[in-house]
Each structure stands twice: as structure tokens, then as C-alpha cells.
Amino acid sequence: MGSTAINGSARNGDAKLDISIVALMIAGVSTFLNVYTTQALLPYLRHVYAASELEVSLTISATTLATAIFAPFVGMAAEHIGRKKVIVPAIFGLSLPTFLAATSPSLRALIFWRFCQGIFVAGIIATIMAYINEEWAGRGVGTAITAYVSGTVLGGFVGRLIPGIIATHWQWRWSFVVLGAMNLLGGLAVRRWLPKAQNFVSAESFGHSLSQAFEHLRSPRLLAVFGQGFAVLFALVGGFTYINFYLAAPPFQFNSAQLGSIFFVYLLGLIVTPASGGVLDRAGYLPTCLMALAMSASGLLLTLIHAIPAIIAGLALFSSGVFVLQAAATAQTGVVAGKARSTAAGMYLTFYYTGGTLGAVLPAFVWSVWKWPGCVALIFAVLVVALVLAWASSRE
Numbered sequence: 001m002g003s004t005a006i007n008g009s010a011r012n013g014d015a016k017l018d019i020s021i022v023a024l025m026i027a028g029v030s031t032f033l034n035v036y037t038t039q040a041l042l043p044y045l046r047h048v049y050a051a052s053e054l055e056v057s058l059t060i061s062a063t064t065l066a067t068a069i070f071a072p073f074v075g076m077a078a079e080h081i082g083r084k085k086v087i088v089p090a091i092f093g094l095s096l097p098t099f100l101a102a103t104s105p106s107l108r109a110l111i112f113w114r115f116c117q118g119i120f121v122a123g124i125i126a127t128i129m130a131y132i133n134e135e136w137a138g139r140g141v142g143t144a145i146t147a148y149v150s151g152t153v154l155g156g157f158v159g160r161l162i163p164g165i166i167a168t169h170w171q172w173r174w175s176f177v178v179l180g181a182m183n184l185l186g187g188l189a190v191r192r193w194l195p196k197a198q199n200f201v202s203a204e205s206f207g208h209s210l211s212q213a214f215e216h217l218r219s220p221r222l223l224a225v226f227g228q229g230f231a232v233l234f235a236l237v238g239g240f241t242y243i244n245f246y247l248a249a250p251p252f253q254f255n256s257a258q259l260g261s262i263f264f265v266y267l268l269g270l271i272v273t274p275a276s277g278g279v280l281d282r283a284g285y286l287p288t289c290l291m292a293l294a295m296s297a298s299g300l301l302l303t304l305i306h307a308i309p310a311i312i313a314g315l316a317l318f319s320s321g322v323f324v325l326q327a328a329a330t331a332q333t334g335v336v337a338g339k340a341r342s343t344a345a346g347m348y349l350t351f352y353y354t355g356g357t358l359g360a361v362l363p364a365f366v367w368s369v370w371k372w373p374g375c376v377a378l379i380f381a382v383l384v385v386a387l388v389l390a391w392a393s394s395r396e
Contacts, residue, residue, distance in 0.1 A: 020194065040260035044172065057361055058111050066119050095187070149327040149330065158182075164261065166178070167256040230355035234356065243372070366378050
């Protein structure tokens, strides 16, 4: 590995490493400012557009669906173009549909621009995982991955909090203007601070990348990781989408700002996720997954207690466990794939965001009959499946 890219010289190596880690975190923040932006606004948008829970949930699933569709293609393109050459333009490009979402005259238009956001999101996340696995190989991949995931946690929090506050006190459309401007600033920082790839080797041809994609699909361990990713995001999106409807209803009756504030629980992930990087590097994949899944399941059950403190504590535990599991599965994708990592990352993201897409939609049918307890039962079952798949992916 090029020492100037990651470790720097003997004189300034620590500073170079630190700024590289900061760049990874900013990339995560810039991406996830946008993915779940409307989550805290769902009850508000349901009122504004006189729509159902299922209809407004499409503002979440449209973004995750686009990411699922485009991630493998972007991943294969990055095998030829290079990692940073995809990551930076994607962050800048993400600002355009974000600004345009503010102009949406209807729910259908908003869903369309949210879908367009997902296309650029795919460009970042399908590429950056391969970049990390290559550039930090043998030098703490777990630490680098968890730095990026910590950025996604912070971005997910800010991207929900800002719209909730703006919708309560001002015009909700301004939230997209603010987030679009933040994307531009993030793109400038990543362009300047993210080191050029030193270990990237261009793929032979697009056909070769496609053949490697089919080879990945024949790997039982890799399919298990993909399935685990599906289950992880299904659980996270399902939980944090329908808890909004639960808390917006009597007796809680939270407004948009209060719903946005529940995502303060994400900040616990900024402590837990980086700490899990050391656990992942020392203890290994399966023990880390077992710990994370136990945290998530316990937290989910706590939300059934009919008291705000218990619900908030449960959501904090639930989300922290999911973030750790996400970091572990992300690292495992590169380890199991071994080669054509951008292609493998793109395929992982297809499964991952397909899970998120269905997690935003399928619990609506459970909600209509059994409300939040039914959603908890469904998500708990999905977490059990994730545990089984983690075990399968860890077997040689």
C-alpha cells in the first residue's frame, strides 16, 4: 500500500491518517443526509397530501429502490473508472435532486426526486466499501469501515432532525435546500481530503466484471452475507418508519420536530460503532454479529413498554445493534468476495436496499391490523433470520 496515501510520512503520518478517516466520515454523512430524510415527516406528509401510510412511505422506498437497482452497475463501472472518480462526482451530483425535491408540486413528484437521489447514493456506497477494503487492507479495515458507518449514523440523524424542525417551524421544502447545500460542502471536503487510491487495479473488461458478478452469486457464504444485509436494513427501516406513526398517534401525539428528535438515539451509534471496529478486528465476525443482534432484539422488545423513556431506550439499543451489524456485514462482504470488491459491494447493496425498500412497505400491512406490536413481531422474526445468515456466512 502506498504509505503516503494512508499513513503518510514518518513526520506527518498520524495527521494524514486522521484526515483520511475524517474524509470517510464526511462521505458517510453526505450520503445519509438524504436517504431517510422524509422519515420524521411521514405523519406530516400524510396530512399534507391526504395520503395513506403506505403512500407516504414510498418517499422512503423510492430512494432505497433506486439504490438497490443501480448499485451493482455503479460497482462494476467503478472497477474500470476508479474509486474516488466515482465517489466525489456522486456526492456533488446528489445535491441536484435534493434541491429539486424542494420544488415538488405533488407527492408523486416528491417520490420521483427521491428516486433520483437514490441513483447518486448508489454511486457513493457501492464504491466506498471497495475503496476501504483495498486501501486499508491489513491496516485496520474494521476501524476504517466503522469510521464510515459512524458518518452514515451522524448523517442519518441530521438528515431526519433538520426536516422535522423545519417542517414544524417553517416551510418543509426548505429542508431539502439546506440538505442540498450540505451535500455541496461535503463534496468539496471529500474531494480535498480523501486520498487517491493506491491499490486500485482496473478490471479487464465489463464482460469480465459481469462474469465475476455471476461467480459471486454462486458463493453460498457471499449470498448469506447479502441476505443478512437484506434483513438488517429491513429491520432498521421498518422499525424507524412505523415508530413514527405509533408516536404520532394518541396518547403520545408527537409533532414533526419531536419525531425528528427521537433520532438523537442514533448518536449512541457514534460511540458504539467505532468501538465495535476494535471488537470486529479482535474477536471476529460472528461474535460481533451475535453481540449486535442481541442488542437489537432486546431494544426492540423494550419499545413495547408503554412509556416514552422505555421506548427511547429501546430505540437507542435497537439502532446501535443494527449499526454494528451493518459495519460487520460490510467488512465481511470484502473479506468473503476477495476479488472484484466493487462488484460484490454493489450486489450486497442491491440486497441491502431491497430489504430497506420492503421494510418501508411490507410492515404497512401488518400495521393496518396489529399496529406497532405486529410490526415488532415481524422485525424480530427478521432479526432471527439475520442471525442464522450471519452464522452461515462465517462458515468456511
